[in-house]
Amino acid sequence: xxxxxxxxxxxxxxxPDFGLFFWTVIAFGIFWFLMSRFAFGPIRDALKxxxxxxxxxxxxxxxxxxxxxxxxxxxxxxxAEARAERAKILQEAKDTKNEIIKEAKEKAKQEAQKIxxxxxxxxxxxxxxxxxxxxxxxxxxxLEIAEKVIRKELKSNPEQASFAxxxxxxxxxx
Amino acid sequence: MGKNxxxxxxxxxxxxxxxxxxxxxxxxxxxxxxxxxxxxxxxxAGATAFHHIADxxxxxxxxxxxxLPCILYAPDKGWSIFSSSKFGVVGHHGDGHKAVDGYxxxxxxxxxxxxxxxxxxxxxxxxxxxAFEKDAEAGHAMHPFHHKKIDGKEVSxxxxxxxxYLLDSKSTGDGGLFGxxxxxxxxxxxxxxxxxxxxxxxxxxxxxxxxAKAYAARAGKAxxxxxxxxxxxxxxxxxEVAKPFLGHKWEKFLPFLxxxxxxxxxxxxxxxxxxxxxxxxTGNISVTVVLALFTFIVVNLxxxxxxxGHLFAMPGVPKWVLLILTPVELVGVLIKPLxxxxxxxxxxxxxxxxxxxxVGLIFVFGxxxxxxxxxxxxxxxxxxxxxxxxxxxxLVAFIQAxxxxxxxxxxxxxxxxxxxx
Numbered sequence: 001x002x003x004x005x006x007x008x009x010x011x012x013x014x015x016p017d018f019g020l021f022f023w024t025v026i027a028f029g030i031f032w033f034l035m036s037r038f039a040f041g042p043i044r045d046a047l048k049x050x051x052x053x054x055x056x057x058x059x060x061x062x063x064x065x066x067x068x069x070x071x072x073x074x075x076x077x078x079x080a081e082a083r084a085e086r087a088k089i090l091q092e093a094k095d096t097k098n099e100i101i102k103e104a105k106e107k108a109k110q111e112a113q114k115i116x117x118x119x120x121x122x123x124x125x126x127x128x129x130x131x132x133x134x135x136x137x138x139x140x141x142x143l144e145i146a147e148k149v150i151r152k153e154l155k156s157n158p159e160q161a162s163f164a165x166x167x168x169x170x171x172x173x174x
Numbered sequence: 175m176g177k178n179x180x181x182x183x184x185x186x187x188x189x190x191x192x193x194x195x196x197x198x199x200x201x202x203x204x205x206x207x208x209x210x211x212x213x214x215x216x217x218x219a220g221a222t223a224f225h226h227i228a229d230x231x232x233x234x235x236x237x238x239x240x241x242l243p244c245i246l247y248a249p250d251k252g253w254s255i256f257s258s259s260k261f262g263v264v265g266h267h268g269d270g271h272k273a274v275d276g277y278x279x280x281x282x283x284x285x286x287x288x289x290x291x292x293x294x295x296x297x298x299x300x301x302x303x304x305a306f307e308k309d310a311e312a313g314h315a316m317h318p319f320h321h322k323k324i325d326g327k328e329v330s331x332x333x334x335x336x337x338x339y340l341l342d343s344k345s346t347g348d349g350g351l352f353g354x355x356x357x358x359x360x361x362x363x364x365x366x367x368x369x370x371x372x373x374x375x376x377x378x379x380x381x382x383x384x385x386a387k388a389y390a391a392r393a394g395k396a397x398x399x400x401x402x403x404x405x406x407x408x409x410x411x412x413x414e415v416a417k418p419f420l421g422h423k424w425e426k427f428l429p430f431l432x433x434x435x436x437x438x439x440x441x442x443x444x445x446x447x448x449x450x451x452x453x454x455x456t457g458n459i460s461v462t463v464v465l466a467l468f469t470f471i472v473v474n475l476x477x478x479x480x481x482x483g484h485l486f487a488m489p490g491v492p493k494w495v496l497l498i499l500t501p502v503e504l505v506g507v508l509i510k511p512l513x514x515x516x517x518x519x520x521x522x523x524x525x526x527x528x529x530x531x532x533v534g535l536i537f538v539f540g541x542x543x544x545x546x547x548x549x550x551x552x553x554x555x556x557x558x559x560x561x562x563x564x565x566x567x568x569l570v571a572f573i574q575a576x577x578x579x580x581x582x583x584x585x586x587x588x589x590x591x592x593x594x595x
Contacts, residue, residue, distance in 0.1 A: 010221055010328070012228035012283075013458045013523055015346035015354035019245075019362040020229060020460035027371045028464060031378065031437050036429030039382035043408060044428050046389035053394055 143171075219534035223527040227454040230282035230366045231258045232268050235451050239263045242369060244284055246277060248359035251289075258284070258363075260297065264306050269318055271306065273298040273334075277359075278341065280319045280330055282366075285341040286359045293339055300334055327353065367461065370453035374440045382436075411435050415580050419587035427586055430472055434465060435579040442522060442571030446564065452529075456574070457522035459515060466511035469582045474507070477589040510585055514578060521574050525567040532560045 150164045233240040241259030248254070254275045261270025261279035268282025274297055276287050287293045301318055309316040319332050319341070330341040344361035346354030364372075381400065388401040397405045416424040416431055441455040455461055483489065485503045487496060535556045540549030 010224040011352065012224065013454060013519070014352050015348045015459070016463060017229065017344065017346055017458070017460040018360050019344070020365065020367055020458060021347070021464055022362055023364070023368040024371065024461045024464040027368070027375050028433070028437060028468060031375045032430065032433040032468075034379050035382055035433050035436070039379070039386045040429040040432040042386040043382075043389055043404075044412070044425065046386075046393065047405075047409065047412070048425075050394060 217534065217537040219531050219538055222534055222537075223530040225281060226452070226530045227457060227523055227526045228283070229454075229458060230268060231279060231284045231361075231363055232263055232282050233366045233369055233451055233453075234266070234268065234282070236449060237266060239268065242366065243364045244277070245362040245364070246275075246284060246286070246359055247362060248276075248286065248289075250358065251276075262303070264303055265310060265316075267317075271300055271303055271318070273300055278319075278332070280332075280341060283343075284361055284363065285330060285343060286357070288340045288342050289358050291339050293334070298334075300332065366451060366453050367455045367458055370444055370451065370455050371441065371461070374444045374455075375437075378436055378440050408432065411576075411579060415576075415583045419580070419583040420590065421587070423590055427472075427476075427583070430468075431579050431583055434469070434582055435575050438465065438518065438578055439571060439575035442575060443568075445522070445526065446567055446571060448564075452526065454523065454526045456518055457524075457526050459519045462515045462519040465518070465578070466514040469514060469585065470511040472582075473510075473585045473589045476586060478592075480591060480593045481589045510581075514581060518574050518578055521570055525563070525570055528563055529560055529567070532556050532563060535559075 147164070147168065151161065153160060155161065231242055231244055233242055241257045241263075244254070244256055244258050246254045254277065256274060258270075258279060260272065260274045261277075262272045263269070263279065264271050268279065270279030272278075273287065273293070275295055276289070276293060277284050278287060278300065279285075301316065306316050319330050321328050321330055323329070324340075330343075331338050332341070333339075342357040342359065343354065344359060345356045346352075348354045382404070385401050385404050388398070392398065392401070396402075411432060412424070412428060415435075416428045420427055438456055441453075441461070444450075445453050445455055445457070477485075485507065486500055488499055488503070491499060533556055536549050536552045539552040540546070
């Protein structure tokens with residue numbers, strides 16, 4: 001129908017318009033040129049740089065963390081070693097202490113034994129001396145008694161008295 | 175806060191509803207004699223939609239018409255450059271009451287009075303403003319420009335000094351296919367679409383240079399403010415569009431892809447700002463064809479040996495098959511930009527039209543304001559529908575910009591792909 005074509009005749013937007021065509025070329029040309037040069041290009045580069053920076057920062061921190069972990073494990077190892085060393089030293093010190101104490105005890109025991117022995121021998125000596133003294137004095141006493149007895153008898157018997165005296169003198173000479 | 179917002183929104187809604195209904199009433203005679211031979215009270219939603227999505231030589235925001243520079247070229251008389259305020263716009267249909275150098279302002283667009291009809295040059299008063307305003311107050315607005323069919327083609331005309339003068343529309347490059355063609359003059363004016371495009375271009379450049387400066391000033395730091403708003407979108411296009419399709423060559427083509435994406439997105443969104451002219455820039459084939467041509471040029475200038483080889487002599491294919499395959503491949507090269515052109519144009523135009531038509535429902539059901547109650551009732555439903563459409567169009571704005579960019583990336587990717595056998 002003719003009407004349809006007439007209907008389209010009012011449809012201005014589908015008719016390519018030279019003026020609008022021309023101005024769109026100008027406007028988009030300006031837009032493209034200025035935006036590429038002063039906006040999209042610099043933004044693209046800035047984003048790229050930032051992306052690179054962020055990535056490298058992440059990588060670096062990962063590396064640092066790994067390093068730290070390595071160091072930590074080393075530290076732990078050292079610590080464990082030190083601990084073992086300390087335990088060993090402590091054990092040794094304990095052993096040494098015990099030995100010294102034992103030795104000292106032994107020595108003390110020996111010394112004490114020595115002292116006791118010395119004391120015993122001294123006691124023995126003194127006892128012996130005392131015994132000898134007692135024996136001597138008992139002998140003397142017995143002699144005196146015997147003398148007295150004998151003297152008494154001798155008084156009554158002068159012969160015997162002189163004999164006893166002779167005997168007594170003999171003893172003194174011994 | 176939330177409750178207040180809700181209240182404000184309700185008030186806003188009811189004001190909108192009222193204003194549309196009132197507009198419907200006052201427009202009772204609004205579009206009457208636009209179409210001779212039709213029922214004068216019939217509201218033509220399609221024609222209204224076509225008018226609203228078309229480019230114009232004035233920028234209308236609500237009741238105000240901002241004049242724009244007219245740069246006109248007629249091969250028989252050279253350049254005419256003047257402001258469209260010279261036409262003296264009256265009413266809200268963008269009709270000028272003066273003719274300037276043989277040009278008139280018809281429904282917001284410059285038309286040339288067909289040369290050879292003996293119309294005087296210079297500034298000519300077509301009708302008096304007083305008479306126009308008197309008619310408007312009386313409730314039946316004067317329509318200085320009319321349409322009629324001549325040889326099956328719709329032609330505008332007006333009456334001056336008891337004589338009919340036919341008008342020429344500007345030259346278009348459709349070769350008469352869509353009712354246009356080369357006429358007696360070319361319009362290189364800074365039209366509504368051009369102004370919207372330039373505004374958006376400078377706004378975007380301003381925003382992005384600030385963002386780029388923020389990247390320089392805050393190097394190595396996290397994004398902040400505007401930078402934080404732009405960066406996710408930028409990185410999305412970079413990582414989801416440029417890198418997958420272009421491989422290690424993504425850096426070279428990233429600025430072009432970004433320019434396409436943000437240019438289209440910016441214009442898609444600009445056209446959706448309510449009460450701001452709703453310039454249908456990316457819904458105009460002249461704009462999308464330029465963008466597709468840029469893609470076409472970038473693709474074919476960067477096509478490597480491999481690309482051309484596949485085009486003219488597909489490896490591993492018998493010689494006689496090439497006779498069929500090569501033409502198909504060559505047609506494919508041209509169809510790629512053509513589909514880019516039509517996809518963006520059709521999607522955005524459809525969105526704008528649906529919006530106008532939803533609002534137009536008020537006039538259709540209310541019989542152009544004859545039944546006020548029906549107008550009010552329809553207004554509520556139509557505003558809800560329009561709001562729903564706007565939400566969808568917001569999504570479409572992003573999707574179409576993304577689709578155009580990703581397809582461009584895939585075409586460039588195919589052109590620069592290295593041989594991998």
